Amino acid sequence: MKIIASSLRRFGIALLTIFLVVSSFTVFAPSAAAETYTVKLGTDKGMLQFQPKELTIKPGDTIEWLNNKVPPHNVVFDKAKNPAKSADLAKSLSHKQLMMSPTQKTKTTFPTDTPPGEYTFYCEPHRGAGMIGKVTVEG
Numbered sequence: 179m180k181i182i183a184s185s186l187r188r189f190g191i192a193l194l195t196i197f198l199v200v201s202s203f204t205v206f207a208p209s210a211a212a213e214t215y216t217v218k219l220g221t222d223k224g225m226l227q228f229q230p231k232e233l234t235i236k237p238g239d240t241i242e243w244l245n246n247k248v249p250p251h252n253v254v255f256d257k258a259k260n261p262a263k264s265a266d267l268a269k270s271l272s273h274k275q276l277m278m279s280p281t282q283k284t285k286t287t288f289p290t291d292t293p294p295g296e297y298t299f300y301c302e303p304h305r306g307a308g309m310i311g312k313v314t315v316e317g
């Protein structure tokens with residue numbers, strides 16, 4: 179009897195351990211999964227546009243800006259068109275320095291406390307040509 183009881187208890191502890199390990203994954207996995215997205219500056223077909231020009235991300239995610247066709251390009255977040263209407267926030271997300279050669283890269287990581295909402299960005303040399311994009315940050 180004693181042997182059965184102790185092996186039952188051991189089995190119970192093993193089950194509990196498995197349950198705790200599995201449930202901790204379930205709880206922590208989503209917040210740990212920060213993503214990186216690529217936005218091309220200039221489309222593959224040589225249009226003066228971002229590709230894609232709209233995307234949806236979560237706070238903590240990163241956008242990698244890849245200089246593609248018809249440079250120079252840069253990335254400037256509109257200080258009036260962000261949820262906080264914050265010039266400082268827009269500036270911290272921007273990369274004003276022109277990228278001259280194809281395959282150059284730079285990136286923007288949206289802090290985990292980024293206010294949710296829509297962020298408009300543009301390329302300074304080609305804003306007039308319609309090189310404007312939008313990031314939607316989910317809450």
Ligand SMILES: [Cu+2]
Pocket residue numbers: 219226250251252301302303304309
């Ligand atoms: Cu441009």
